[in-house]
Every structure is written in structure tokens, then in C-alpha cells.
Amino acid sequence: MSIVLLGLGCTTKQAATEEFNYKVDRFADVEIIRYRVRGFEDLSLRQKKLIYYLSEAALWGRDIIYDQNYRHNLLIRQSLESIYQYAAISRQGEDWLAFEEYLKRLWVANGIHHHYSTDKFRPGFSKEFFVKALKAVPDDKLPIFTTENRMLNEDQEGYKTEQLADSLAGCLLPLLFDAGLDAKRVNQAQGKDLVLSSACNFYRDLNQKEAEAFYAALNNPDDPSPVSYGLNSRLIKEEGQLREEVWKIGGLYSSALEKIVYWLDLAKDVAENQVQKEIIQSLIDYYHSGDLKTFDQFSILWVQDLQSKVDFINGFIESYGDPLGIKGSWEAIVNFKNEEASKRTQIISDNAQWFEDHAPIADAFRKKQVKGVSAKVITNAIMAGDAYPTTAIGINLPNANWIRRDYGSKSVTIENITEAYFKSSQGSGFNEEFMWSDAEVEASANYGFVTGNLHTDLHECLGHGSGQLLPGVDPNALRSYGSVMEEARADLFALYFLADPKLVELGLVPDGQAYKAEYYEYMMNGLLTQLTRIEKGRQIEESHMRNRALIARWLLDRGSKDKVMELKKQHNKTYLLIHDYEALRQMTGQLLAEVQRIKSEGDYPAAQLMVENYAVQVDPLLHQEILDRYAKLNLSPYKGFVNPTYKPVYNDKNEIVDVTVHYDESYVKQHLRYSKDYAALPVQN
Numbered sequence: 065m066s067i068v069l070l071g072l073g074c075t076t077k078q079a080a081t082e083e084f085n086y087k088v089d090r091f092a093d094v095e096i097i098r099y100r101v102r103g104f105e106d107l108s109l110r111q112k113k114l115i116y117y118l119s120e121a122a123l124w125g126r127d128i129i130y131d132q133n134y135r136h137n138l139l140i141r142q143s144l145e146s147i148y149q150y151a152a153i154s155r156q157g158e159d160w161l162a163f164e165e166y167l168k169r170l171w172v173a174n175g176i177h178h179h180y181s182t183d184k185f186r187p188g189f190s191k192e193f194f195v196k197a198l199k200a201v202p203d204d205k206l207p208i209f210t211t212e213n214r215m216l217n218e219d220q221e222g223y224k225t226e227q228l229a230d231s232l233a234g235c236l237l238p239l240l241f242d243a244g245l246d247a248k249r250v251n252q253a254q255g256k257d258l259v260l261s262s263a264c265n266f267y268r269d270l271n272q273k274e275a276e277a278f279y280a281a282l283n284n285p286d287d288p289s290p291v292s293y294g295l296n297s298r299l300i301k302e303e304g305q306l307r308e309e310v311w312k313i314g315g316l317y318s319s320a321l322e323k324i325v326y327w328l329d330l331a332k333d334v335a336e337n338q339v340q341k342e343i344i345q346s347l348i349d350y351y352h353s354g355d356l357k358t359f360d361q362f363s364i365l366w367v368q369d370l371q372s373k374v375d376f377i378n379g380f381i382e383s384y385g386d387p388l389g390i391k392g393s394w395e396a397i398v399n400f401k402n403e404e405a406s407k408r409t410q411i412i413s414d415n416a417q418w419f420e421d422h423a424p425i426a427d428a429f430r431k432k433q434v435k436g437v438s439a440k441v442i443t444n445a446i447m448a449g450d451a452y453p454t455t456a457i458g459i460n461l462p463n464a465n466w467i468r469r470d471y472g473s474k475s476v477t478i479e480n481i482t483e484a485y486f487k488s489s490q491g492s493g494f495n496e497e498f499m500w501s502d503a504e505v506e507a508s509a510n511y512g513f514v515t516g517n518l519h520t521d522l523h524e525c526l527g528h529g530s531g532q533l534l535p536g537v538d539p540n541a542l543r544s545y546g547s548v549m550e551e552a553r554a555d556l557f558a559l560y561f562l563a564d565p566k567l568v569e570l571g572l573v574p575d576g577q578a579y580k581a582e583y584y585e586y587m588m589n590g591l592l593t594q595l596t597r598i599e600k601g602r603q604i605e606e607s608h609m610r611n612r613a614l615i616a617r618w619l620l621d622r623g624s625k626d627k628v629m630e631l632k633k634q635h636n637k638t639y640l641l642i643h644d645y646e647a648l649r650q651m652t653g654q655l656l657a658e659v660q661r662i663k664s665e666g667d668y669p670a671a672q673l674m675v676e677n678y679a680v681q682v683d684p685l686l687h688q689e690i691l692d693r694y695a696k697l698n699l700s701p702y703k704g705f706v707n708p709t710y711k712p713v714y715n716d717k718n719e720i721v722d723v724t725v726h727y728d729e730s731y732v733k734q735h736l737r738y739s740k741d742y743a744a745l746p747v748q749n
């Protein structure tokens with residue numbers, strides 16, 4: 065909330081930067097926007113250098129996420145970028161424009177599957193165009209690749225140079241144009257073999273049963289501090305044996321991890337304090353050994369560091385990219401604390417025990433003592449890997465349940481990202497179209513930014529960290545439904561307490577009405593408007609979308625009987641009406657109690673029933689209506705970002721005397737530069 069007010073009528077410098085241009089590019093279903101790293105100039109030289117080095121360590125991991133998402137992504141990306149830059153063909157006409165759009169979408173998704181739906185993109189250009197374009201690229205600009213174990217880049221074994229483009233085309237055409245081949249990156253559809261039917265590059269030559277059995281055998285329910293088995297490896301089958309290929313220096317992705325470690329080493333030398341130095345060193349050790357115990361040690365040190373202003377994420381972290389929820393997608397973020405806005409999250413974490421004690425859940429599932437809930441508001445300085453170009457607005461880490469239990473978790477709200485979202489969507493007409501009346505539109509304008517940020521604070525800072533498993537319950541008991549239920553739990557915790565008078569008492573919301581803005585937006589999104597992100601004929605797949613649908617539809621289902629809320633048609637448009645906000649709040653408490661029970665007891669059948677009943681199906685008529693209304697607004701359902709660029713300033717002794725931040729790079733230039741400057745991996749791994 066401080067950020068919206070900041071700079072209005074302050075100094076001329078601030079007033080001038082208020083005209084910051086958020087909008088960068090727009091294509092397909094995405095708008096690319098810029099975020100602003102407010103306060104970077106005021107950091108010390110040491111902190112600026114630290115951010116610069118950590119940023120380089122972040123950007124060097126870019127190739128990893130492409131390869132994790134799909135084994136052919138790097139080959140495809142390089143081939144398409146070569147066409148884009150070097151093909152001696154006309155840059156006009158429908159084929160070219162469709163090709164350009166395809167490449168831009170590939171960059172958004174870190175591969176050829178949509179970042180949200182994980183469906184394979186359908187090229188809008190023709191095969192003939194593609195082959196012609198490929199042949200118009202000079203040979204030395206085409207990627208080196210092997211097929212049937214033979215190098216095709218060299219003019220040997222009878223391969224003539226003109227065959228290189230032909231061979232490449234032969235390899236790429238089915239990958240791009242065969243809609244049925246590797247159609248989905250992460251398949252969550254019930255009844256399918258999730259490993260075999262997912263295109264992600266985490267398992268090779270084995271099925272779901274084999275993968276689950278492999279990890280079930282490693283899991284010892286009596287181990288109070290188990291490592292996150294399988295988090296940093298690809299599981300393969302060779303001659304009938306299952307084996308992990310570990311992502312480490314000397315293992316898989318070595319050349320990228322070596323670069324990351326090079327920059328981490330430099331960062332270590334300008335760390336803000338001894339603790340941060342040890343944190344960076346333990347991450348370096350982990351990248352060398354691939355030992356998940358070392359990763360846990362790193363996480364324990366990291367979660368306890370509350371002193372450093374600059375902070376970072378760098379590693380194999382979230383498991384949404386794996387249908388089994390085991391493998392960590394590589395991501396990196398570098399950030400620093402927003403001191404002013406963090407006063408808000410400080411109040412929340414200071415009262416963490418109060419919230420836990422008052423959560424509407426059974427006593428057995430409640431944490432007796434909430435440990436180290438630390439929360440802050442941060443300013444992102446760079447985003448990379450799985451956290452770029454699309455990104456989260458809040459993060460809560462580490463993910464290991466026992467570390468959260470024994471050491472707490474670190475939770476952040478990324479306010480320069482929520483600011484960019486908010487500012488770039490002003491005046492879009494979206495609320496006017498979908499909200500029932502002026503009252504809801506006004507409430508959103510008055511309270512929306514404050515309660516939206518608070519929802520994120522509560523979700524990340526308290527929601528994920530709250531509650532406990534019953535003794536002996538396997539943390540992965542909910543399997544493929546685990547992430548949906550976990551997100552639902554955190555959201556419900558946030559929704560329930562947003563409406564608590566305690567928030568007014570703590571000065572976090574201006575009055576007892578504020579929460580209604582968030583309730584309305586949340587339910588409207590879960591019931592109606594999030595359908596704008598789903599293609600016609602499809603179901604809901606992504607974990608966060610499923611979670612929102614689950615909550616909103618469960619509440620509507622229960623609430624419509626007592627007229628707490630309803631969906632109402634007017635002029636053939638469907639609207640949400642909430643009649644009784646207090647009753648709705650009580651119902652969020654009931655649902656939270658049940659979701660917490662399912663998680664605490666590891667009740668897989670109940671999770672399955674709840675998710676399949678409420679979170680997956682789409683009503684085709686309602687879907688079409690929402691898509692039509694949305695299309696008239698001419699907006700993009702997804703947002704992606706460009707990063708700022710950091711330039712070190714050197715003196716004549718080649719020492720860095722300053723680091724400057726720049727916001728002038730276009731989306732295309734940024735990706736082509738990243739591909740050139742941070743090319744870390746061969747096209748096949």
C-alpha cells in the first residue's frame with residue numbers, strides 16, 4: 065500500500081519516474097510488462113555488487129529449465145532463434161508473423177508447451193515455410209545435434225552440408241507439427257499414466273508405477289528429517305535398472321552449474337555478513353556434490369537468515385513441473401527487502417501464534433508452537449529459470465515439511481511485481497464487465513491493492529506454515545492432489561483471517577469492510593473469470609487454478625442453499641452476487657477445517673473426491689460466455705516480464721565502483737541476448 069502513495073507529488077525525480085512505462089510487448093494471450101526496482105540506487109556499493117553477481121548466477125541457469133521442461137526444447141529454441149536472426153528470407157507475410165509469435169510464446173513458456181495449460185503450442189506457420197526458412201540459415205548458425213548417436217554438424221561419414229538443414233528439419237517437423245506427439249508437458253488427467261503421458265524431461269523410459277515404487281522404497285516413515293528424495297535428478301531406466309542422473313557439477317547440467325557457481329563464488333566475497341557467506345558456500349557445496357543433505361543444510365541456514373537485506377533463491381525448488389510432484393524445476397530470484405512495507409508483514413508474523421491458535425481447525429492438526437514465521441515484503445531485482453518471464457507474487461520456502469516444522473519458513477510478498485500488475489491493468493474495463501454492480505467495482509478500487517497484498521502475505525507467511533501432519537503421515541500421501549490441496553489450505557487460511565476483526569485491531573486494514581473486496585474478487589475469479597485462461601474444450605489443470613475453483617465452487621455449492629451467494633443471469637451475462645459476507649466467512653472456516661484434516665491425515669481418497677468434484681470440470685456454456693465477454697475487452701489473460709539490466713561501472717583499475725540499473729531492453733532483444741550470453745548447455749542433455 066505504501067508503494068501506491070509513494071512518489072505522488074514528491075521530488076521531481078520521483079514524479080518523473082512515475083511515468084515509468086510498464087508496457088513492453090503483446091502477442092497471443094500474453095502481455096509483457098516491466099517491473100521497477102525501486103530503491104536499488106540507494107543500496108550500498110557492496111549490496112549492488114552482491115545483487116549483480118547473484119543476478120549473473122541466476123541468468124546462467126536459463127538453459128536448465130528449457131531442458132527440464134522438454135528434452136528437445138533447447139534444440140528447438142536454438143533452431144528457431146537462428147531462423148529469426150540469420151535466415152535469408154522475407155520478414156513479411158502471415159507465415160513470418162506466425163513464426164515470430166511462436167518464438168515469442170516459446171520464450172514465455174521456456175519451451176514449446178504453454179506455461180500454464182502445459183499444452184503444446186500449435187504453429188500458425190506452414191511446414192513448407194519452416195523448411196524453407198531452415199534451409200536459408202547458414203550452416204554455421206545451425207545447432208549441433210545428434211540423431212541416432214551420429215554427429216550431424218560435421219561434414220563427415222558421407223553427410224554433405226546441405227543435409228544438415230534437411231536432417232534438422234526431419235527431426236523438428238514432428239516435434240513442432242505433430243499435435244499428438246508429446247502433447248502435454250504435465251499431464252494430471254485421472255486414469256492416465258502421468259509419467260508416460262507427460263512430456264517433461266524428468267523420467268526416461270519408465271512408467272508412473274516404476275517411478276512411484278522407486279521413491280516409495282527410499283521413503284522411511286520413521287525418519288524425522290528425510291531429504292527430498294528425487295528433487296535434483298532425472299530418473300532413467302537402463303537395461304532394466306532404475307537409476308538417477310543427478311543435476312550437479314560433474315553430473316547432468318554440469319556446464320550450467322559451473323557458471324552458476326563461478327558467480328556465486330564472487331557473490332560470496334561481497335556477502336553482507338558471515339551467515340550469508342556460509343549460506344552461499346553451502347549452496348556451492350550442494351551444486352558440487354548433489355547431496356540433498358547439503359541442500360537441507362543450506363535451506364536451514366537460509367531460512368534463519370533474517371538479517372541480510374539482499375536475499376535470493378537459486379536452485380531446484382518447486383515441483384509443479386513434475387506430474388508426480390517430486391522433481392524440482394530450476395529457478396532463481398534475487399531481491400532485497402522493502403523496509404517500509406515489511407512493517408506490515410512484521411505485524412503478521414509477530415502475531416503468528418495468535419492466528420494459529422484461532423484457526424478454525426481441529427486441535428490435533430494445530431501447531432502448538434509456531435516456529436520462526438518470518439515474513440517480509442521484497443523488491444525483485446532479477447528473475448530467472450522457472451520464475452521468468454512469468455512469475456509468482458508471493459513465495460514461501462523451503463518446501464521440506466520437516467524443516468518448516470523445526471525451523472519455520474521464510475515468506476515473501478513481491479510488491480514491485482504486484483505493483484506492476486496493478487498499474488498495468490488500470491482502466492482495462494475488466495471489473496466493470498464482470499462485477500455485479502458499481503459497489504463491487506468501487507470496493508475493488510478502494511481496497512483491492514491493500515487486501516490483495518494482504519491475502520498474499522497471509523497465504524505465504526501464515527497459511528503454508530500453519531497446521532501439522534499427524535505422526536507417521538507421509539508428507540506425499542496426497543500425491544498428485546498434494547499441491548492443489550496445499551494451495552487451497554493456504555488460500556483458505558488467508559481468506560478466513562482477512563475478515564477477522566483482529567486485522568482492523570492490528571491496523572492492517574482500514575476498516576471492517578475491506579475484506580469484502582478480496583472475497584468478491586476471489587470468488588468471481590474462481591467461479592467465472594479465471595476461465596479466460598482456459599482454452600475452449602479444456603478442463604482446469606494448473607494447481608493454483610484448480611485450488612481457486614475448488615474453494616469458490618465448494619462455497620457456492622454450500623452457500624447457494626442458504627442464499628449466502630448465487631450466480632445470477634442478467635442480459636445473458638452471468639454474475640456473482642454475495643448476499644451474506646459474514647456467513648461466507650464462516651464457510652471458508654468450515655472448508656479450511658476439512659482441507660486441513662485431509663492434509664493432516666493424508667486422506668488421499670477425500671482429496672481425490674474434492675479435487676475431481678470441484679476443481680477440474682468446466683461448464684462449456686459458461687466458459688463460452690466468459691470467453692466472449694473477455695474477448696470484447698481485448699486484454700491478455702497472462703502477463704510476463706522483462707528483467708531490468710544491470711551494468712557494472714569500472715574505474716581504471718578495473719574495479720567495480722557502481723552498478724546501474726536500466727529499463728530499456730525490449731522483450732525480443734532480452735531473449736536473444738540471454739540465448740547468446742548465457743548459452744550454458746548443449747542442445748541435448
Ligand code: ZN
Nearest residue numbers: 523528551554
Ligand atoms: Zn502457495
